[in-house]
Amino acid sequence: MFAFRPDYMLKVLPVMGYGMLGIFLVTGFLIGIVKLLNRFSEIE
Amino acid sequence: MDGSYANLLTMNWGQVVMWMIGGVLIYLAIAKNMEPTLLLPMGFGSILVNLPNSSAAAVIRHLFEIGIAEYELFPLLLFIGIGAMIDFQPLLTNPKLMIFGAAAQFGIFFTLGLASLFGFTLKDAASIAIIGAADGPTSIYVATVLKSSYLSAIMVAAYSYMALVPIIQPPVIKACTTKAERRIRMPYTGKPFPRVTKILFPITVTIIVGIVTPDAVALIGFLMFGNVIRECGVLDSLSQTAQNVLANLITILLGISIASQMTADQFLRPRTLLIMGLGLIAFVVDTISGILIAKLMNLFSREKINPMIGAAGISAFPMSARVVHKMGLAEDHQNFLLMHSVGVNVSGQIASVIAGGLILELTRGMIGG
Numbered sequence: 001m002f003a004f005r006p007d008y009m010l011k012v013l014p015v016m017g018y019g020m021l022g023i024f025l026v027t028g029f030l031i032g033i034v035k036l037l038n039r040f041s042e043i044e
Numbered sequence: 045m046d047g048s049y050a051n052l053l054t055m056n057w058g059q060v061v062m063w064m065i066g067g068v069l070i071y072l073a074i075a076k077n078m079e080p081t082l083l084l085p086m087g088f089g090s091i092l093v094n095l096p097n098s099s100a101a102a103v104i105r106h107l108f109e110i111g112i113a114e115y116e117l118f119p120l121l122l123f124i125g126i127g128a129m130i131d132f133q134p135l136l137t138n139p140k141l142m143i144f145g146a147a148a149q150f151g152i153f154f155t156l157g158l159a160s161l162f163g164f165t166l167k168d169a170a171s172i173a174i175i176g177a178a179d180g181p182t183s184i185y186v187a188t189v190l191k192s193s194y195l196s197a198i199m200v201a202a203y204s205y206m207a208l209v210p211i212i213q214p215p216v217i218k219a220c221t222t223k224a225e226r227r228i229r230m231p232y233t234g235k236p237f238p239r240v241t242k243i244l245f246p247i248t249v250t251i252i253v254g255i256v257t258p259d260a261v262a263l264i265g266f267l268m269f270g271n272v273i274r275e276c277g278v279l280d281s282l283s284q285t286a287q288n289v290l291a292n293l294i295t296i297l298l299g300i301s302i303a304s305q306m307t308a309d310q311f312l313r314p315r316t317l318l319i320m321g322l323g324l325i326a327f328v329v330d331t332i333s334g335i336l337i338a339k340l341m342n343l344f345s346r347e348k349i350n351p352m353i354g355a356a357g358i359s360a361f362p363m364s365a366r367v368v369h370k371m372g373l374a375e376d377h378q379n380f381l382l383m384h385s386v387g388v389n390v391s392g393q394i395a396s397v398i399a400g401g402l403i404l405e406l407t408r409g410m411i412g413g
Contacts, residue, residue: 003163012160012169015406016153022402023395026256027146030394033248034139041241 058308089303125291127270148357176326260401
């Protein structure tokens with residue numbers, strides 16, 4: 001049940017890093033889009 | 045009579061234990077009102093499939109094959125209903141709330157590392173980690189696409205912890221915040237948005253997320269399709285159908301289909317307990333990371349943010365937003381955090397789908413699936 005595999009964990013470190021980075025990048029982009037949409041709605 | 049006796053002899057202790065687990069799920073659904081729409085079908089289904097030589101097992105198994113295993117149809121259809129239920133207005137009012145939704149997905153990636161450390165293969169570790177998305181359909185989708193052998197345990201953990209959000213989150217939030225922080229008031233300046241903005245938002249999100257994470261297109265696309273039906277203003281009856289009839293119908297089928305995986309040989313494994321523990325850790329880390337990012341932003345922001353709203357980023361919609369709102373009111377009767385926490389909560393819904401897509405893309409890239 002508890003087979004400790006630090007080698008497995010080392011392998012997934014890039015997934016953890018790229019995953020969080022990816023989420024923040026997409027989120028940042030979406031925030032920009034929403035601000036743009038808000039600007040357009042103010043112009044209207 | 046001889047047939048019945050012979051049938052009785054084929055029974056094993058594992059099946060009896062599964063009846064009891066089914067009974068516990070039914071009890072929690074009815075007596076404790078914990079996610080009854082899903083836990084009750086799952087509980088009853090687990091009794092059905094664990095009867096000796098059950099003729100229902102084949103039917104439920106077939107339902108699982110066509111509704112979940114083949115094209116992940118049920119979770120995706122359920123997303124249409126969820127999309128039709130979501131109002132993105134609080135998010136559009138204050139888009140920076142999306143940062144909390146993103147931060148609160150850290151529990152997924154933390155649990156991915158932890159599950160790997162405990163010896164789970166990459167596809168199983170990724171499927172377990174996605175329990176931290178606090179989003180049933182995303183968990184089912186990812187675990188099915190990755191063909192995890194722990195689907196039933198993952199489902200039980202995901203839906204149980206979603207139901208337990210009002211019990212899990214408050215002590216974690218209290219441990220991570222001071223009384224003064226919990227009393228921070230946040231005025232809400234909600235303004236009505238033109239319909240065109242509300243329609244363009246889901247379409248734009250679908251295109252952007254679709255381009256960046258193609259594996260999340262099905263999830264985000266069905267979610268946002270449901271939202272466009274809601275916001276377009278000309279499909280009110282379809283919106284009501286998606287929110288009620290469609291969501292209820294699919295939930296019944298989803299619950300009973302998942303029960304096909306709750307056979308004694310698949311469920312009664314020592315690792316099921318480990319998965320339940322890892323799922324809990326994912327929820328706790330999600331909550332902590334949402335709060336910490338809010339505290340970090342307070343260091344640089346003039347307008348202070350109540351760090352509790354960061355905890356609503358875990359996507360368990362709308363329980364998490366309600367928990368934060370109630371905790372705010374408990375500290376200060378004039379502290380209304382509901383709209384902010386709902387905004388964070390729906391952004392968590394979007395972020396959890398993106399996280400699911402990224403997990404799929406990155407893990408499939410590594411295992412070559």
